[in-house]
Amino acid sequence: MLKQIFTPFLLSLLFVSLANCGPSPETKDLQVKAKQIIGALPAKMPGSENDTSELISLGKKLYFEKKLSLNETQSCNSCHNVEGKGAGVDNLPTSPGAFGKNGDRNSPTVLNAGFHFVQFWDGRAADLKAQAKGPILNPVEMAMPSEKEVLKRLNEDAQYPALFAKAYPNDKTPVTYENLAGAIAAFERTLITPSRFDDFINGDHKAISKAEQDGFKAFISAGCTSCHSGNLLGGNSYRKMGQVNEYKTNDLGLYNVTKKAEDKFFFKVPSLRNIALTGPYLHDGQVKTLEDAVKKMAYHQLGMNLSEEETKKIVTFLGTLSDKTRTN
Template sequence: MDDSNKIFGTIPDKMPGGEADTPELIQLGEKLYFEKRLSANNTQSCNSCHNIIGKAPGVDNLPTSPGAFGKNGVRNSPTVLNAGFHLAQFWDGRAKDLKEQAKGPILNPVEMAMPSAAEVEKKIGEISEYQDLFAKAYSDSSMKENSKISSVNMKKITYDNIVGAIAAFERTLKTQDRFDDFQKGDYKALSAEEQEGLEKFLTTGCVTCHVGPLLGGNSFRKLGQINPYENTNDKGRQDLTKNPADAFVFKVPSLRNVAITGPYFHDGKTTTLEEAVKKMAYLQLGKELSESDTKSIVTFLKTLTNKN
C-alpha cells in the first residue's frame, strides 16, 4: 500500500506548540478542561460538548450542543481529539490554534456565557486551589524553556494563562488506531475486507479532500462542490471573510474516530456514517455509490477508531 503511505503518512508523536508544555501546566489544563465554574451558572465545562471521559470520542454526539442556559449553538461540536494537528480551529477556521479557540466558548453567550475575561479571572482567582496550581504551572522553573515569557506575569491567573493551560492539556489528546499500525508496516492490522475498503476509499476519490495523517483537518473546501448541499442557511467561511467565493466553505473534518463521532457535517443533520459517505460522494464528487461500495468504505473508516 505505497499509495496509502504517500497520501496519509502517520500521525506525529507530538502536536505543534507544545515544546514548552510541562507536567504542571498540563495538569492545570486538565482541571480547567473539566471546570464547570468557567461557565456563568457553573453547569458547563469544555467537556460538556467535547466529552473525553472513558473512551468518549471528544464530542457529545448531538446535532448541536446546548449551552449553559439551554440554548443550542448553530454548528455541530467537532472532536477535540487530534485537534491541535488541524490547520485551524472551528468549522470556519476562525481560530488559528487551540489557545485561540479556547478563548471563544467561555465568553460565548450561547455556550459558557461568562460576561468578560475579567470576570473569569476574578472567579477562578478566588479559588484557593487554583492559586497554587497556577503558581506551579507558570513558575520560573516550569517555564524556563520559554524565555519570552515574564515569570512575574505568568504567575497571575489571567485569561490568557487559563486558555493557555487548557490548550496544553488538549495537545495531549491524541488517538491511536489500527490504521496507524497499518501505516507503520503492520499490514495484518487490517483485514482483507478493510484493505479493500481502503482501496475503494482511494479509487472513489475521497482523498480529493481527506488526505494527510488525520485524513482531513488540513484544508478548506466548499460543501456541495458538484451538487448543492440541502442546508444553505450557514454560509461557512463567507460569514468570516465576507468573500462570496467562501460561501459554503468549511474546514474538511478529520476522519479519525469518524465511526463514533456522529452525527455528521457542520449542522449535525446526517445521522449515520453510511449516509454521510453517500452524501459526500454525491455532493463533492458527483457519484452515486452502490450499497456495496458504501459498505466497503465504511468498513475501512471503522479502522480509524481510537483503540486507547
C-alpha cells in the same frame, strides 16, 4: 536415513510457513500508498515540546471546570467529552449551552485537534489557544460576561492561584485569561489517538483485515482522498459544501469570517480520524449515520452515487481510524 529425508522436508515446510506469514505484494503496495497519501499520525503535537506536566495538569483541571460557565453547569468536556471512551464530542446534532439554548453547528471532536491547520468549522481561530478563549465568553455556550469575571472566579478559588503559579513560574501575575487558554491548549495537545490504520502504515500488515484493506482501496477509487488526505485524513484545507451538487444550508461558513463572496459555503474539511465514533455528521449535525454521510459526501462533493456495496466497504475502512483505546 529417515532423518536425512525428513530434515530437508521439514525445512521446506518452515520456509513455506515463513513466506505465508509475510504480506502479499498487493498488501505491500497498499501499505506504500497509505504511507504516501495519508501517513501515520505523529507521536507529538506541534507546540507540545514546551508543555510541562504542571501546565498539562492545570489545563486538564480547567477543561473539566464548570466554574468557567456562568451558572456553573458547563465545562469544555460537556460538548467535547474525552472521559472513558468519549470521542471528544457529545454525539448530539448541535450542543446545548449553559442555559439550554443550542448552538447552530455540530461540535467537532477535540481529539487530534492540535494537528488541524485552523480551528472551528469556519477556521475563525488559528490554533488551540485561540480556540479555547471563545466558548467561555460565548453567550450561547458557557456565557461568562467577561474575562475579568472569569479571572475573579479563579482567583477566589482555593486551588487555582497556586496551580497557575506552578504552571507559570516566571509570571508575576500567572492567573490571566491568556494563561488559562494556554493551559487548556497544553492538555488538548495530549489528545492524540493512534489507530490500527497507523499500525498498518507503520508495517504491521495484519493490523487491518482484508475487508478493511478493500475498503481503503474503495476509499481511494471513489476520490475521497481529494479532500481527506494527510495524516488527519482532512483538517488541512477548506472545501465548498456542495462542490458538485448543491447542499442546502443557511450556514455561510467561512464567509462569516472573511466576508468574501467566494468563501460562501466553505468549511474546514473534517478529519476522518475517529469518525466512526463521532456521529451525527456534517457541520449541521443533520446526518445520523456514517453510511449516509459517506453517500452524501460522494454525491455533493464528488458527483457520485455510491452503491450500497461501495458505501459498506468505505465505512468498513473508516472503522480502522478509531483510537484503539476508545473502541470496544
